[in-house]
Amino acid sequence: MSSRKCYFFNKNNNVKIYLAHNVKTTLGRSVETKIEDKFVSKQQIECLADLENCTVKIKPIGKAISGVDGYAIVKGKTYTLGPGHVVEFRLGAHFFEINFDCPDTKKHEHVNKKQKLDFETKESDKWEIIDNKGLLIYTPQHIQGRQKIAAFDIDGTIIKTKSGAKFPKDFDDWVLNYNDIPRKLQILYEEGYKITFFTNQAGIGKDTTKIKNFKTKMENLVKKLSIPVQIFVALGKTKYRKPIPGMWEKLVQEKNDKIDVDLKESFYVGDAAGREKNWSPKKPKDHSNADRLFALNIGLKFYTPEEYFMKTKPAPFRMPDFDPRSIQSNTSTVFDLNFDSPNVILLVGGPGSGKSHFCKTFLIPKGYVHINRDTLGSWQKCVKLLEESLKDKKNCAVDNTNVDRESRKRYLEVAEKFKVPCFCVVMGTSYQHCKHNLKFRELTDEIHEPVNEMVLNTLRKNFEVPALEEGFGRIVEVPFVPNFVNDEMEKIYKMFLLEK
Numbered sequence: 001m002s003s004r005k006c007y008f009f010n011k012n013n014n015v016k017i018y019l020a021h022n023v024k025t026t027l028g029r030s031v032e033t034k035i036e037d038k039f040v041s042k043q044q045i046e047c048l049a050d051l052e053n054c055t056v057k058i059k060p061i062g063k064a065i066s067g068v069d070g071y072a073i074v075k076g077k078t079y080t081l082g083p084g085h086v087v088e089f090r091l092g093a094h095f096f097e098i099n100f101d102c103p104d105t106k107k108h109e110h111v112n113k114k115q116k117l118d119f120e121t122k123e124s125d126k127w128e129i130i131d132n133k134g135l136l137i138y139t140p141q142h143i144q145g146r147q148k149i150a151a152f153d154i155d156g157t158i159i160k161t162k163s164g165a166k167f168p169k170d171f172d173d174w175v176l177n178y179n180d181i182p183r184k185l186q187i188l189y190e191e192g193y194k195i196t197f198f199t200n201q202a203g204i205g206k207d208t209t210k211i212k213n214f215k216t217k218m219e220n221l222v223k224k225l226s227i228p229v230q231i232f233v234a235l236g237k238t239k240y241r242k243p244i245p246g247m248w249e250k251l252v253q254e255k256n257d258k259i260d261v262d263l264k265e266s267f268y269v270g271d272a273a274g275r276e277k278n279w280s281p282k283k284p285k286d287h288s289n290a291d292r293l294f295a296l297n298i299g300l301k302f303y304t305p306e307e308y309f310m311k312t313k314p315a316p317f318r319m320p321d322f323d324p325r326s327i328q329s330n331t332s333t334v335f336d337l338n339f340d341s342p343n344v345i346l347l348v349g350g351p352g353s354g355k356s357h358f359c360k361t362f363l364i365p366k367g368y369v370h371i372n373r374d375t376l377g378s379w380q381k382c383v384k385l386l387e388e389s390l391k392d393k394k395n396c397a398v399d400n401t402n403v404d405r406e407s408r409k410r411y412l413e414v415a416e417k418f419k420v421p422c423f424c425v426v427m428g429t430s431y432q433h434c435k436h437n438l439k440f441r442e443l444t445d446e447i448h449e450p451v452n453e454m455v456l457n458t459l460r461k462n463f464e465v466p467a468l469e470e471g472f473g474r475i476v477e478v479p480f481v482p483n484f485v486n487d488e489m490e491k492i493y494k495m496f497l498l499e500k
Contacts, residue, residue, distance in 0.1 A: 006049040006056060008087065008096035010034075017096070019049035019056065028062055028089065033096075039064045039186055040089050054100045056081050063190060065142065065227055067091035072228065074142045092226035127215055133206045135240045135250065136233035138218055143228040145257025146194035150185070151248075153270035153291050154199040154231075157305045159221065167203075171213035174221070178309045182225050189227045194256070197231045198247045198268075200290065205235055230255065239443050242272075243293035243496050267301040268294065269308045272499070279315040280306070292317065293496035322432035324494045327482060339423060339473075342393045344386070344415045348402045348466055349427030350459045351451045352434035352441070354480040358425070359399045361483060368397040383410055390418040403463045405470060412471040421473035424466045429480045431460055432498070437480070439497040444489060 008017040008027070015034050019025055028044030029035045041062030048057040059078045060066040066073055067088035073079055081087070083100045126139045152158055158181060159174040161167070168174060176182070185195055204210035214233070222229045232240075232247040239246035252261045270291025277285040295302035306312040339345075345363060347355040359370055369389045371382050382398065389396045402408050408424075415422035429437070434456065441448050466475050484490040 138231040145259040156271035352437035353427035
């Protein structure tokens with residue numbers, strides 16, 4: 001054993017650092033190692049060589065994330081390494097291979113055989129899919145919960161396509177958006193920020209192969225950044241998809257080691273910012289404003305990638321036409337609909353305009369028969385129920401879309417047949433407001449099926465403004481007045497739920 005030697009070897013600059021037997025040695029940024037990287041501590045790694053068994057125990061103790069063979073190792077944890085393993089004083093940088101010199105090569109032929117480490121499979125890094133494959137989460141074992149969160153979108157913010165295409169051709173089609181991103185994220189990490197990524201990836205959905213490739217892509221990205229990053233991936237169009245803050249809520253409620261997040265010190269960076277075409281010379285219009293609205297829903301400071309990484313001035317942007325924060329709930333509103341009985345009230349409005357809510361809140365309590373195609377199945381059955389109800393001299397509310405004259409005519413003819421007045425209630429709910437209501441209903445009521453946007457556009461295209469000449473006794477336009485069962489429902493409703 002006396003003739004055996006152990007040393008760290010950096011082949012890039014031919015530096016050799018010898019370790020004495022059973023003597024604790026601390027290495028880091030120094031003249032000896034030729035490491036000048038300020039992110040590496042002067043006391044970065046503790047080493048203890050065992051020349052008899054040809055092993056070295058190392059324990060990272062410095063501020064940088066160290067690594068072995070390309071994988072991050074946990075600060076304060078001791079690892080026993082054999083010859084051939086490469087220690088990275090900062091993950092992805094400053095590579096030193098462990099070597100043993102021994103004159104009796106036959107007797108000690110095992111010395112230069114690299115042994116497999118138990119953490120090479122990256123089992124310590126955890127991928128999990130929750131909520132019926134709605135959310136995919138990557139949590140490195142060595143990540144720590146922190147009060148300050150530096151949050152980023154991924155595509156168009158941290159990375160871009162290597163090919164120059166709008167969408168990546170495969171899981172390897174990516175490069176960093178800016179060359180100094182690793183350095184800037186490393187600075188944030190050293191300043192006490194937890195680095196997190198939030199990304200919408202409905203395109204990979206529930207496809208097992210696509211998800212597997214995406215995991216590989218993210219692991220390679222984190223390895224290149226050389227710092228621990230927690231990643232949240234919205235796989236569908238559920239409460240986790242930005243701008244809805246479901247991913248953020250999962251982070252602060254369950255994935256931050258029970259440490260409260262300081263919103264004032266945290267921030268979010270993303271490229272979906274609602275900027276119009278030519279916000280910068282020859283720049284296209286942003287595909288959405290989901291990132292800006294995501295930050296707004298949460299209460300985070302927001303930056304575009306150009307503002308944060310390049311320090312450019314904020315560019316003009318456009319907010320959505322509909323702002324849910326402006327909606328006032330008022331359940332005490334009374335509408336002047338005290339008509340003589342019997343009568344028919346025909347509601348006009350697309351899905352999500354509030355027709356059913358209006359019926360349940362203002363008409364059914366007054367004894368109106370609720371006639372609805374969704375319940376009965378066809379307009380013919382609606383007409384039949386209207387006739388039967390008018391025979392019994394009951395007031396009736398026809399709660400269908402009724403957007404065109406032809407569909408309204410069916411019910412007007414029945415009212416005329418029974419010689420009762422027919423009044424028209426038009427829901428004064430904008431198209432974007434309807435879409436917001438439908439998204440809210442989708443998020444909070446599992447009974448309702450999502451409404452295809454094509455259906456909304458068709459109804460919008462076919463809309464004909466109701467007129468008295470059709471046979472109405474009166475036409476009344478009413479605003480949408482929400483009624484919330486609790487404060488949590490109101491909080492969700494008054495968030496931006498749509499991406500555009």
